[in-house]
Amino acid sequence: MKSDAAAILRTLRAAPHHISFADLAGQLHLTPQILAREIVSLKAAGYDIEEHPHFGYRFLSAPDRLIADDLSGMLDQVALARNLLVFEKTGSTNDLAAAMGRNGEPHGLVIFAEEQTAGRGRLGRRWESGPHQGLWFSILLRPRFSPTFWTRLTTWAAVAIAGAIEQETACNTAIKWPNDIYIHGKKAVGILIEGHFDKSQDGFAVLGIGVNVNHDHFPPEIEGTATSLKMAAGHSFDRQKIAAAILRELDALYPLLDEGFASIVARANERSFLNGKWIQAVAGELITQGRASRLDEHGGLVLALADGRETTISSGVVSLIIGEFV
Ligand code: BT5
Numbered sequence: 001m002k003s004d005a006a007a008i009l010r011t012l013r014a015a016p017h018h019i020s021f022a023d024l025a026g027q028l029h030l031t032p033q034i035l036a037r038e039i040v041s042l043k044a045a046g047y048d049i050e051e052h053p054h055f056g057y058r059f060l061s062a063p064d065r066l067i068a069d070d071l072s073g074m075l076d077q078v079a080l081a082r083n084l085l086v087f088e089k090t091g092s093t094n095d096l097a098a099a100m101g102r103n104g105e106p107h108g109l110v111i112f113a114e115e116q117t118a119g120r121g122r123l124g125r126r127w128e129s130g131p132h133q134g135l136w137f138s139i140l141l142r143p144r145f146s147p148t149f150w151t152r153l154t155t156w157a158a159v160a161i162a163g164a165i166e167q168e169t170a171c172n173t174a175i176k177w178p179n180d181i182y183i184h185g186k187k188a189v190g191i192l193i194e195g196h197f198d199k200s201q202d203g204f205a206v207l208g209i210g211v212n213v214n215h216d217h218f219p220p221e222i223e224g225t226a227t228s229l230k231m232a233a234g235h236s237f238d239r240q241k242i243a244a245a246i247l248r249e250l251d252a253l254y255p256l257l258d259e260g261f262a263s264i265v266a267r268a269n270e271r272s273f274l275n276g277k278w279i280q281a282v283a284g285e286l287i288t289q290g291r292a293s294r295l296d297e298h299g300g301l302v303l304a305l306a307d308g309r310e311t312t313i314s315s316g317v318v319s320l321i322i323g324e325f326v
């Protein structure tokens with residue numbers, strides 16, 4: 001897509017009503033011939049643009065494809081999405097972003113793939129990322145703050161993504177510590193943060209995000225635990241709009257990672273799926289059982305143990321304990 005087309009889309013999307021041919025051409029400094037030609041190409045690419053004989057143009061819908069220029073056009077001023085790429089198919093977007101990070105790519109690279117053949121979760125677990133149904137993307141971050149605070153990234157990401165999804169879908173979202181977003185008790189989003197440190201250069205982090213958007217069903221292994229925005233809301237969504245909302249919210253909350261993290265933790269506590277529930281956390285060899293009470297100021301999960309003591313876990317795989325606590 002050329003920049004004229006991206007500018008036309010940006011203006012049409014932002015217009016509350018129809019916009020006349022003359023106004024659109026004037027605002028974008030396009031000749032009538034170029035404007036007419038670009039509109040024809042956009043329609044041929046699957047954009048639904050109404051042409052009213054008196055009122056002019058109105059944006060109706062985008063094709064169900066991620067288009068880098070269009071998405072970038074929706075993210076003006078979003079530093080986190082400085083450079084945005086879309087691949088039709090790749091192994092894992094986290095691997096692509098890491099490879100570009102090792103080559104010195106600066107902060108704010110976003111890589112989407114319409115399909116991942118080796119999408120992964122934590123501990124090498126598989127992440128189901130079929131074509132054109134979800135948002136599978138990774139963001140390259142070069143935080144300016146000390147790596148000791150990098151553990152904050154998961155809480156920041158979860159709060160921003162949960163908030164953006166709630167705004168766009170009107171579905172209630174809950175954060176299942178540390179890295180899942182649940183809707184109606186099932187997982188709709190997974191987050192995977194990987195830190196990369198190399199003696200020869202500053203370190204960087206890759207934030208991987210998987211959002212189930214328009215799935216109608218899932219493979220048998222996860223059908224009991226996974227959901228999509230469509231399954232939760234009862235209708236499908238424009239994936240680009242959801243992606244843009246998530247990137248905007250991540251960008252807006254990014255400064256709070258450094259100063260103001262307490263407000264992110266407060267939001268995470270408000271949305272916590274686990275608070276008040278009996279859980280078992282497994283971190284390497286260590287297994288801890290207790291009642292999740294809150295997130296602490298670093299985003300760690302505070303557990304009340306059966307003997308009355310408290311302990312905090314900073315990472316791990318958490319499952320609910322159903323039935324009596326022992
Ligand atoms: C996660 O891991 O939830 C992190 C997932 C991150 C995926 C993104 S997509 C873009 C980027 N590129 C990548 O390669 N990864 C990131 P974890 O907490 O370990 O959860 C994994 C578990 O979730 C699996 O073992 C399944 O049980 C379940 N699962 C797999 N695919 C799922 C899906 N699409 N929706 C819901 N649950 C799923």
